[in-house]
Amino acid sequence: MDRGSKPAVLVTGGAGYIGAHTAKALSERGYFPVVFDSLSSGFREAVRWGAFVHGDIRDARAVADALDEYGAKSVIHFAGLIEVGRSVVQPDLFWEINVAGTVSLLTAMRERGVERMVFSSSAAVYGQGGRGALETIPEGAAKAPASPYGDTKLACEWMIEAQCRAYGLSAVALRYFNAAGADPSGLIGEAHEPETHLIPLAIAAALGEAKPLTVFGDDFDTPDGTCLRDYIHVNDLAAAHVAALEVELPAGAFEAVNVGTGKGNSVREVVDAVGRAAGRPVPHSVGARRAGDPPSLVADASRAKELLGWEPVCSDLDRIVADALRWEAQPAYGSGRRATDRKAQPAS
Ligand SMILES: NC(=O)c1ccc[n+]([C@@H]2O[C@H](COP(=O)([O-])OP(=O)(O)OC[C@H]3O[C@@H](n4cnc5c(N)ncnc54)[C@H](O)[C@@H]3O)[C@@H](O)[C@H]2O)c1
Numbered sequence: 001m002d003r004g005s006k007p008a009v010l011v012t013g014g015a016g017y018i019g020a021h022t023a024k025a026l027s028e029r030g031y032f033p034v035v036f037d038s039l040s041s042g043f044r045e046a047v048r049w050g051a052f053v054h055g056d057i058r059d060a061r062a063v064a065d066a067l068d069e070y071g072a073k074s075v076i077h078f079a080g081l082i083e084v085g086r087s088v089v090q091p092d093l094f095w096e097i098n099v100a101g102t103v104s105l106l107t108a109m110r111e112r113g114v115e116r117m118v119f120s121s122s123a124a125v126y127g128q129g130g131r132g133a134l135e136t137i138p139e140g141a142a143k144a145p146a147s148p149y150g151d152t153k154l155a156c157e158w159m160i161e162a163q164c165r166a167y168g169l170s171a172v173a174l175r176y177f178n179a180a181g182a183d184p185s186g187l188i189g190e191a192h193e194p195e196t197h198l199i200p201l202a203i204a205a206a207l208g209e210a211k212p213l214t215v216f217g218d219d220f221d222t223p224d225g226t227c228l229r230d231y232i233h234v235n236d237l238a239a240a241h242v243a244a245l246e247v248e249l250p251a252g253a254f255e256a257v258n259v260g261t262g263k264g265n266s267v268r269e270v271v272d273a274v275g276r277a278a279g280r281p282v283p284h285s286v287g288a289r290r291a292g293d294p295p296s297l298v299a300d301a302s303r304a305k306e307l308l309g310w311e312p313v314c315s316d317l318d319r320i321v322a323d324a325l326r327w328e329a330q331p332a333y334g335s336g337r338r339a340t341d342r343k344a345q346p347a348s
Contacts, residue, residue, distance in 0.1 A: 007031055011033045014042075015039055017234065019079075025242050036055055046191075067109070077119045082149070098156060103159065110163070116170055116171070117170075121153050122176055124149055134295070171255070173256040174259045175258050178197070179237050181233040182323045183235060183327075191333060220295040221295055228296040230264055233320050239310060244257070
């Protein structure tokens with residue numbers, strides 16, 4: 001891609017699900033995304049906008065070289081491990097990649113005078129949600145991560161905040177709720193392996209390409225007994241990153257902002273929406289609750305509007321499911337549950 005005079009933005013983890021959608025949004029906004037990714041869970045085919053640098057965030061020298069080569073003065077940091085369950089059995093790995101990796105990245109950023117950082121944080125920093133079961137969660141709610149994964153996200157927030165104070169970086173940590181959907185182009189979409197997220201699993205079950213879905217508990221204190229979550233379309237999430245990159249902040253400022261819709265959808269509503277979109281019911285059964293699953297995790301999304309001027313525009317559940325279904329029916333990459341011919345990822 002011809003760079004011209006477009007400002008470069010280093011996008012760590014930009015070959016992954018949310019990073020690829022954000023790289024597209026950056027490109028559409030006139031930036032030159034420089035994807036820096038180890039391809040440990042991402043896909044080379046997902047890097048279609050800007051440049052690609054194959055590297056590991058734990059390698060501060062490689063990050064510094066990439067910043068130098070493209071003259072990037074801002075970084076959007078997605079790279080890391082994401083599976084909550086795996087973090088319980090491999091906490092050391094999560095601290096090494098998510099936390100030590102972020103230390104290395106910050107070192108390179110400080111050396112190269114990076115001025116703005118946007119960090120992928122998570123609703124996992126709130127743990128059980130803290131307050132009354134069905135209330136939305138504001139940024140000031142108690143932080144009590146319920147997993148080593150959530151611990152690493154909170155630790156990174158603290159470290160980034162301290163780095164802002166010490167060195168004059170300005171940063172926004174975006175605490176995502178449940179990212180879902182896919183770009184309508186069909187070029188990029190969700191391709192986690194293993195997939196643990198509800199919407200792709202429900203779609204795979206509806207398409208007969210995975211075993212029937214298990215709904216974990218229908219005896220919660222929620223309107224239909226199943227858990228409530230806040231689903232945010234990945235393109236709305238991508239737009240929030242662009243807004244966080246551009247928001248005026250003084251040097252040294254750190255902001256943590258929820259990115260969600262403020263509206264909860266139950267597991268049963270998701271199952272019904274997938275059934276409607278697929279034109280056939282989702283085969284499913286109700287199982288026991290999973291340990292630690294809070295009944296409701298829904299954002300108070302007012303701060304994102306106030307600070308970033310951001311609001312979701314495509315996060316209606318039926319829209320999310322329609323876009324996810326289009327992708328899942330014909331994914332452009334990912335070995336996935338179905339395709340045998342889609343693992344075209346180059347050896348790393
Ligand atoms: N998907 C969600 O619903 C969700 C919710 C909250 C927060 N997040 C956070 O958003 C970020 C992106 O999530 P995603 O769903 O796109 O995950 P993903 O696995 O699709 O993307 C992560 C990317 O990081 C890369 N990566 C991993 N370790 C690396 C390393 N050491 N060096 C360089 N690259 C490395 C992977 O190859 C991959 O491309 C993660 O930090 C995750 O914790 C995601």
